[in-house]
Amino acid sequence: MNRNEFVEELCSRTSLTKSQATESMNAVLAILTERMAARDKVQFTGFGTFEAKYSPLRKARNPQTGEKVSIPAGYRPSFKAGKSLRGKVNEAQK
Numbered sequence: 001m002n003r004n005e006f007v008e009e010l011c012s013r014t015s016l017t018k019s020q021a022t023e024s025m026n027a028v029l030a031i032l033t034e035r036m037a038a039r040d041k042v043q044f045t046g047f048g049t050f051e052a053k054y055s056p057l058r059k060a061r062n063p064q065t066g067e068k069v070s071i072p073a074g075y076r077p078s079f080k081a082g083k084s085l086r087g088k089v090n091e092a093q094k
Contacts, residue, residue, distance in 0.1 A: 003025075006025065007021045007022050007025060010024070010025065032050055035050075036050060036051060036052045036077055037052070039051075039052055039075070044082070045082065046082045046083065046084035046085065047081075047082050047084065047085050048079055048080055048081045048082045048085055049079070049080045049082070050077070050078070050079050051077075051078050051080075052075040052076065052077060052078065053075065053076055053078045054073070054074075054075055054076075055071075055073060055074060055075070055076050056073050057070060057071070057072060057073040058070075058071050059071075
């Protein structure tokens with residue numbers, strides 16, 4: 001599902017117009033991005049938690065060339081699924 005398909009689905013489930021749904025989705029994504037950039041957690045109970053986690057400098061190997069490379073330290077976006085979301089995803093596989 002891409003962004004446009006998501007907006008269409010949002011419109012079909014709510015009374016929002018396409019432009020309102022797009023604006024709402026953009027606002028939610030902007031808030032998530034800003035809060036994660038500020039190193040805050042954004043938690044939706046049952047759905048999951050978005051946060052920026054620190055990852056120290058590490059060594060890796062380029063699989064094509066075998067050359068050793070350094071991956072710089074920094075913050076990486078992270079999402080941890082909540083119990084309800086994990087349950088729904090696992091139900092869908094049965």
